Amino acid sequence: MCVNVRVKPPTIYDVAARAGVAASTVSRALHVPGRISEATRAKVLAAADELGYAPAPSARRPRARHATVAMVLSDITNPRFFETIRGAEQRARAASTTLVLVNAEESAQVEHEQIDALARTVDGFVLAASRLTDDRLRAVAALRPTVLLDRQLPGLDSVTLDTRSGCRRILEHLAALGHASFTYCAGPVGSWMGAKRWAALREGAETYGLLARRVGPYTPTVASGRDAADTALESPTTAIVAHNDLLAIGVMQRLAARGVRVPADVSVIGFDDVFAAALVGPSLTTLGGPGAEAGRLAVDLLLDRLGGAPGRGGDAGQVRVLPTQLVQRQSTGAAAPLATAVATD
Numbered sequence: 001m002c003v004n005v006r007v008k009p010p011t012i013y014d015v016a017a018r019a020g021v022a023a024s025t026v027s028r029a030l031h032v033p034g035r036i037s038e039a040t041r042a043k044v045l046a047a048a049d050e051l052g053y054a055p056a057p058s059a060r061r062p063r064a065r066h067a068t069v070a071m072v073l074s075d076i077t078n079p080r081f082f083e084t085i086r087g088a089e090q091r092a093r094a095a096s097t098t099l100v101l102v103n104a105e106e107s108a109q110v111e112h113e114q115i116d117a118l119a120r121t122v123d124g125f126v127l128a129a130s131r132l133t134d135d136r137l138r139a140v141a142a143l144r145p146t147v148l149l150d151r152q153l154p155g156l157d158s159v160t161l162d163t164r165s166g167c168r169r170i171l172e173h174l175a176a177l178g179h180a181s182f183t184y185c186a187g188p189v190g191s192w193m194g195a196k197r198w199a200a201l202r203e204g205a206e207t208y209g210l211l212a213r214r215v216g217p218y219t220p221t222v223a224s225g226r227d228a229a230d231t232a233l234e235s236p237t238t239a240i241v242a243h244n245d246l247l248a249i250g251v252m253q254r255l256a257a258r259g260v261r262v263p264a265d266v267s268v269i270g271f272d273d274v275f276a277a278a279l280v281g282p283s284l285t286t287l288g289g290p291g292a293e294a295g296r297l298a299v300d301l302l303l304d305r306l307g308g309a310p311g312r313g314g315d316a317g318q319v320r321v322l323p324t325q326l327v328q329r330q331s332t333g334a335a336a337p338l339a340t341a342v343a344t345d
Contacts, residue, residue, distance in 0.1 A: 010051040019047035022155075027142055068098040069302055070122045071295075072111060074129035076103035078220070078246065080272035080291065081128060084149065087295030088126065095303050097123075106219065108132050108190060119143050123306050126298045127151070131190035145305035147298045151192040157301045157318045161289040163193065166324030167200035170241060170269055170287060173326060175208040177267065178335040179239045185228040185251065186216030187243030194243050197271065201241065213237070218247060225250015233258070238266060238335045245270035245277050245286050252280065252331065263333030273327050282330035289324045297322075 016023040021044060029044035047053075071088055073081050085101065092099040100122060104111035108131040115125060124145035130137060134153055140146050141156050148158040174182055184201055187194035198214060205212040215231045218224040220243050229251040232240050242248035248270030252262050262268050262282055270277065273288025297320055 010053040012053070014051055015044065015048045015053050018051060019044045022138065023142070025155075065306075066121060066123050067096060068100060068122045069124050069126065069299065069306075070100040070102055070115075070118050071126040071128060071299075072102040072104055072114060072130070074104050074111075074131060075106050075220070076101060078244075079274040079276060080244065082275070083291030084128065084295040087292030087297075088299045089295075090292075091296040091299040091303075095299075097299075097303070099299070104131065106131065106188060108136075112136060115140055124302045126302055128298075129191065129193060131188065145302055147302045147305075149294060149298050152319060153317075155317050157305065157320075159294050159298045159301070159320045159322065160193075161294070161324050162321050163196045163324070164200045164204075166287045166289075166326065167197060168204050169324070169326040171201065171204050171208045171210060173285075173328065173332065174239050174267070174269075175210060177332060179210065179267065180335065181211035181213065181237060182239035182241050183213045183215060183232040183235070183237040185218055185232060185240060185242045185247055186214055187218060187220045187247065189217050191220075191243070197243070216243070218243065220244045220247050222246050222250035222253070225252070226254045229254035229258070233260070233266075239269070239332075240266060241269045243271065245272045245274045245284060248284055248286070248331075249276065249280050252282070252284070262331050265336050267332040267335075269332060273325075277327070278329065285327065285329045285332040287324050287326050290322050294322055 012023050012026050016026045019026065021040065025040065026044050029041045069092060071085065089099050100118070102114045102118065104114060111130065111132055122144065125140060126147050126149060127137070128149040130148060130151055137146070137148070137153055137156065146156055148156055150160055152158045152160055184198055186198060202212045213235065216228065218228045225247050228242065228247055232251070240251055242251055248268050252268050255262055255266060260266055268284065270284050270286040273286045277284040277286045301318060301320070
């Protein structure tokens with residue numbers, strides 16, 4: 001008896017397994033070769049040849065260009081993004097490309113839905129402070145060229161700030177003012193940058209003779225500053241370092257309401273150096289960076305990918321790290337006796 005056995009044609013996942021790479025790498029090797037190293041591309045092509053794999057005719061056709069890219073922001077109302085947007089828009093306009101702004105509302109689910117809805121109408125994405133998981137980010141990058149802002153992930157281009165050096169400046173500043181400890185008010189659980197900040201502060205604290213304590217997480221808004229300040233004051237502290245400037249401003253407002261003087265009783269430091277940091281009273285000491293340059297550079301990297309320029313980092317992606325600056329203002333001062341740290345409502 002003769003039995004006909006239908007052999008299933010090899011898939012992109014079969015090629016990935018044979019080459020020892022991710023399926024997204026196979027896709028890039030076959031359709032956007034400039035995004036990976038020649039060595040990796042050769043390995044993928046050899047695996048495809050061995051298995052007899054060939055992409056569908058439709059997959060071999062170049063994608064239509066829309067001259068449009070999307071910048072997805074974790075929270076478009078956060079003033080820290082104002083300069084970033086300006087820099088990104090300037091670079092996109094210079095390349096005759098439209099920049100679409102998308103608000104993810106500090107929600108990974110909203111971010112995922114917005115990206116999914118736009119994927120067919122834009123050429124690529126800049127994801128600013130993304131809350132997506134690593135796996136979802138890789139899936140987005142396999143679908144469209146993607147650049148990360150304020151986050152790093154092997155295989156993707158990214159633009160970040162030098163958080164480690166910046167946090168060392170914060171610690172050095174507090175130690176010079178005589179502080180023996182500080183409380184860090186953490187931001188969202190899904191914040192990659194927030195995790196890096198806490199890690200740098202915690203690891204560097206011992207070097208400067210400081211005790212580090214962490215409370216939170218908190219939503220990075222002024223309104224959340226009330227709870228952050230109350231929790232920070234549950235244990236004696238002479239300094240509070242907040243996840244971002246908005247949270248720091250909310251902390252200062254709550255401290256004032258409780259009769260705790262800044263910086264006479266408690267010093268406060270934020271991150272991002274938003275325009276409001278210089279306007280509040282007392283003005284806020286904060287760690288900032290070149291926001292407009294970060295936006296320009298992120299779009300520049302994305303345009304390079306869209307133009308087929310090879311990545312200097314190969315599969316690792318290009319990683320650009322920009323300098324930070326500690327802007328010292330009125331919210332930090334000499335350490336006060338711990339007994340003054342807690343006040344009644």
